[in-house]
Amino acid sequence: xxxxxxxxxxxxxxxxxxxxxxxxxxxxxxxxxxxxxxxxxxxxxxxxxxxxxxxxxxxxxxxxxxxxxxxxxxxxxxxxxxxxxxxxxxxxxxxxxxxxxxxxxxxxxxxxxxxxxxxxxxxxxxxxxxxxxxxxxxxxxxxxxxxxxxxxxxxxxxxxxxxxxxxxxxxxxxxxxxxxxxxxxxxxxxxxxxxxxxxxxxxxxxxxxxxxxxxxxxxxxxxxxxxxxxxxxxxxxxxxxxxxxxxxxxxxxxxxxxxxxxxxxxxxxxxxxxxxxxxxxxxxxxxxxxxxxxxxxxxxxxxxxxxxxxxxxxxxxxxxxxxxxxxxxxxxxxxxxxxxxxxxxxxxxxxxxxxxxxxxxxxxxxxxxxxxxxxxxxxxxxxxxxxxxxxxxxxxxxxxxxxxxxxxxxxxxxxxxxxxxxxxxxxxxxxxxxxxxxxxxxxxxxxxxxxxxxxxxxxxxxxxxxxxxxxxxxxxxxxxxxxxxxxxxxxxxxxxxxxxxxxxxxxxxxxxxxxxxxxxxxxxxxxxxxxxxxxxxxxxxxxxxxxxxxxxxxxxxxxxxxxxxxxxxxx
Numbered sequence: 001x002x003x004x005x006x007x008x009x010x011x012x013x014x015x016x017x018x019x020x021x022x023x024x025x026x027x028x029x030x031x032x033x034x035x036x037x038x039x040x041x042x043x044x045x046x047x048x049x050x051x052x053x054x055x056x057x058x059x060x061x062x063x064x065x066x067x068x069x070x071x072x073x074x075x076x077x078x079x080x081x082x083x084x085x086x087x088x089x090x091x092x093x094x095x096x097x098x099x100x101x102x103x104x105x106x107x108x109x110x111x112x113x114x115x116x117x118x119x120x121x122x123x124x125x126x127x128x129x130x131x132x133x134x135x136x137x138x139x140x141x142x143x144x145x146x147x148x149x150x151x152x153x154x155x156x157x158x159x160x161x162x163x164x165x166x167x168x169x170x171x172x173x174x175x176x177x178x179x180x181x182x183x184x185x186x187x188x189x190x191x192x193x194x195x196x197x198x199x200x201x202x203x204x205x206x207x208x209x210x211x212x213x214x215x216x217x218x219x220x221x222x223x224x225x226x227x228x229x230x231x232x233x234x235x236x237x238x239x240x241x242x243x244x245x246x247x248x249x250x251x252x253x254x255x256x257x258x259x260x261x262x263x264x265x266x267x268x269x270x271x272x273x274x275x276x277x278x279x280x281x282x283x284x285x286x287x288x289x290x291x292x293x294x295x296x297x298x299x300x301x302x303x304x305x306x307x308x309x310x311x312x313x314x315x316x317x318x319x320x321x322x323x324x325x326x327x328x329x330x331x332x333x334x335x336x337x338x339x340x341x342x343x344x345x346x347x348x349x350x351x352x353x354x355x356x357x358x359x360x361x362x363x364x365x366x367x368x369x370x371x372x373x374x375x376x377x378x379x380x381x382x383x384x385x386x387x388x389x390x391x392x393x394x395x396x397x398x399x400x401x402x403x404x405x406x407x408x409x410x411x412x413x414x415x416x417x418x419x420x421x422x423x424x425x426x427x428x429x430x431x432x433x434x435x436x437x438x439x440x441x442x443x444x445x446x447x448x449x450x451x452x453x454x455x456x457x458x459x460x461x462x463x464x465x466x467x468x469x470x471x472x473x474x475x476x477x478x479x480x481x482x483x484x485x486x487x488x489x490x491x492x493x494x495x496x497x498x499x500x501x502x503x504x505x506x507x508x509x510x511x512x513x514x515x516x517x518x519x520x521x522x523x524x525x526x527x528x529x530x531x532x533x534x535x536x537x538x539x540x541x542x543x544x545x546x547x548x549x550x551x552x553x554x555x556x557x558x559x560x561x562x563x564x565x566x567x568x569x570x571x
Contacts, residue, residue, distance in 0.1 A: 014045035014410065015387065018052045020077035020084050022426065029075060029086035031427040031439035033453045036522030038271045040502040041485065042081020042417035045410050046364065047273050049387040050156055052076045052083060058160025059447070060088075062168045067102035071443040081414060082422035085452065087443040103172075110169035111333045114340050121162040122351050126261055128155045132359045137366035145367050146395045149388055152360050163352045164447075170344050171446035171526060173337035174198070180331075185322060189450075189525045190471035192562065196315035197335055199534040200308030201343040204262070204350050205506050206301060206535075211260075212285060212510075213299045215253055216292030224249060229294055233287035253289075257282065262350055265358040269487050270349060270505040273384055277358035287491065288510050295495070300513055304537050342531050345451075349506045349528075367391060374399040377407050385410040424545065432456075446526075454524035454543035457564055465565035467544050467551075469519070472530025474562045475539035477517040478569075483553045498559060500551045504529040512536040517559045519547045519566060533561075541566055 013019050025032065043051065053076075060073030072088040090096050110117060132155075135148060178194065181187040187194050219228055222245045231239055240246030257264030257279055264279030278285050316335055320328050368383030376398040377383065383391070385407040394401035429435040436456055440448060449455060457468040482497040484490055490511050493499055499515040501508075503523050512518070512532045516539075520529045523542040533540030539561030541547075551557065551568065558567040 015049045015052050015078040016389070018049075018076065018078050020079040020426065025077055025086075026426070026428045029439070031425065031429055031435035032077060032084035032086050033435075033440065033448075034422050034424045034426075035083040035085055035452050036424060037452050037503045037527060039081065039083040040421075040522070042414065042422070043078075043083070043272060044081070044274055044384040044414060045387055046384045047271070048078045048081065048083070050153075050360070051271070052078045054153075054157050054160050055083075057157060058164040061161045062164035063088075065165055066106045066168050066172075067099045068168060068172070068445070069096050069099040069103050071445045074445075074448075079426075080420075080422055081417040084426060085448070087440060087445055087448065089439070089443045091442065107169060107172070107337075110166075111173070111337050114166075114170065114337060114344075118166050118344065118348075121166060122261075125159060125162065125351050125356065128158065129265065129355060129359055132363070137363055138369070140366070142370070142396050142398070145363075145370065146392070148363050149367065149391055149395070152363050153388060155356055156360065159352050159356045163348055166344055166348060167447060170337055170341040171450060173334055174341045174450065174526065175444065175446045177331075177334050177338045180334075190564070192474045193315060193319070195474060195534055196311050197319060198312070198339045198342055199531075200305050200312045201339055201535075202305070203343040203347040205346040205509055206305075208260075208262070208266075208350070209288075209301070209510060210299055211256065212288045213292045215249075215256075216289045218252075219249060219289065219293055220296070222249060225293055228290045233283040233290055236286050236290065237282060253286075254282070257285070262355050266350065266354045267357050267361065268507055270353050270357075270507055273357060273361045273364065274381065275487070277361055279358075280362070291491075291510065291514075295514075301536065305535065308535065308537065341526055342534070345526055345528065345531050346506055346509075354506060364391075367395065371398050371403070376401050376403050378404055382407040382411065385414065450524040450526035452522075452524075454522060454527070457543055457545070460563065460565065463560075463563060463565050464567075465560070465563075466568045466571075467519075467541075467547060467566040469541040469544035469547070469564045469566070470525060470530075471561050471564045472518075472520075472523070472525060472527065472540035472542040473533030473538060475517070475537070476558070476560050476562070477539050478558045479516055479556070481519075481551050481553055481555045481557050482515075483548055483551060485548060498557050500547050501529075502548060503527065504532070512538065517541075517557075517561070519544060519551070519557075519559070521545055521547050521549075 056074055056076040063071055063073040070090050072090060075086045077084045178189045181194060219225060224246055227239045228236060240250050266278045268284045269275045323331050364383050365380055368380035371377045371383060372380045376394055386403060394403060425432055425435055427435040429438060440453060455470055457470055459468050479496055479498050481500050482493050483500045485502060487507055490508060493511050493514050495514050496516050498517040498519060499511060500519045502521045505528050509532055518529050518533055518540045520542045521544055523529055527542055529540050530542050539559050541559060541561050541564055556569040558569055
């Protein structure tokens with residue numbers, strides 16, 4: 001909030017108009033649920049400004065376009081780097097019925113041609129980003145950077161619109177299918193029979209992972225193994241440049257990053273602008289190649305997927321045998337669209353958040369360098385502690401402005417946010433359970449229930465487990481825990497360990513080839529960890545709420561993901 005001290009006005013709001021103010025926001029919406037899937041660790045103010053405003057817009061846009069029957073979208077608020085979400089629930093039965101009719105009509109094109117519609121979305125996003133490449137941000141004038149900031153805002157808005165229409169279409173098919181399976185056959189989406197029907201699908205993320213594996217194979221074939229094995233990722237590139245074969249390998253590698261449709265325009269961390277994208281810091285993908293070289297294994301996902309496809313086809317065939325003949329065609333179409341939820345969940349992240357935000361980082365970091373040169377801020381990445389309204393105010397004459405009174409305070413506050421967790425819920429209801437029942441479940445919002453907030457874990461006292469969550473991917477495993485909160489610490493994960501983390505995103509996909517089980521604090525059955533676990537065939541328990549708080553690295557765990565149960569064997 002703006003404060004007056006010694007008659008000087010100082011701006012404290014990180015996201016003006018969207019900061020969580022309990023005395024205003026609680027009477028209006030009653031319950032605000034933390035997005036622990038995306039906003040842990042806490043965000044910088046610039047990233048929060050973008051996400052809170054325009055992710056929120058995208059959700060409302062998609063709910064309107066598809067006429068989601070029971071939800072008109074989300075509200076979002078920013079608090080201490082966290083995103084808090086509430087839902088515009090439709091409670092009038094007549095209105096729900098009217099929206100239901102429009103929803104079925106809006107869903108039909110996605111059932112008939114999901115791939116074609118998503119392909120059009122990808123082409124639009126690639127076209128937007130291609131235009132950004134034409135601007136030399138370091139040579140651009142101040143007025144060009146001013147307009148570039150607004151172009152980035154427009155791109156971000158459009159990205160979320162494309163993002164959520166495809167997501168709501170496929171995720172609602174998943175929800176409808178699960179409701180049908182539960183009501184008629186007693187099968188829910190945490191059960192093996194359901195999960196078997198909806199995995200084994202290819203997508204661009206896996207294609208990229210395989211390409212990096214192929215570069216690892218090439219490095220071995222041309223005799224570069226020792227360079228990869230003996231050096232840290234940041235030292236590998238200069239070492240390669242000292243040899244003829246190494247130079248040729250790097251030439252091919254950089255050509256791929258520069259010419260693939262996404263390639264190196266991929267953020268290291270999905271939900272933040274502070275960390276570099278691959279082209280900016282090639283040591284990030286080099287680290288993944290190094291891992292493949294060191295492990296020296298085949299591309300495991302290739303054979304795993306063949307088996308998953310076989311099981312999927314058998315599971316669908318077995319399920320459809322239970323269905324009356326006159327319903328088979330409709331249900332087969334519903335299963336097909338629900339299956340897109342798995343592949344789209346991963347691929348859209350690559351073309352939406354990871355790619356578009358790489359250009360956002362590039363643009364705003366260039367503005368930050370300009371500001372730092374003129375003394376407006378201390379260093380280039382202080383720009384991530386401003387918001388676009390403040391950037392607008394000073395962009396054309398930065399040398400006449402001093403924004404350090406804002407950036408220093410916000411950076412200091414951001415560092416404090418990292419030390420303490422945000423509460424999972426802010427509510428005026430009597431309990432978490434009441435908040436969920438009153439303010440979440442009636443929305444029947446597929447994204448909230450299946451990704452961001454997740455279903456609530458069911459405690460099964462007879463199992464005597466230490467922690468309960470949801471079954472993201474069925475199976476059992478016993479091994480040592482490795483607790484990881486930040487991406488840069490993933491390199492500590494050893495083969496055969498159980499990864500315990502707040503949540504995962506596509507930047508973490510490669511570690512599923514190393515870990516033998518995964519436990520996350522937050523997320524539902526369509527969260528990244530759950531989907532990738534099913535594709536790799538490893539047990540995953542999501543939405544434990546307290547996994548990273550109760551489990552310590554090195555502790556031995558027994559995971560019964562099918563039951564959503566975690567046993568700490570050496571307390």
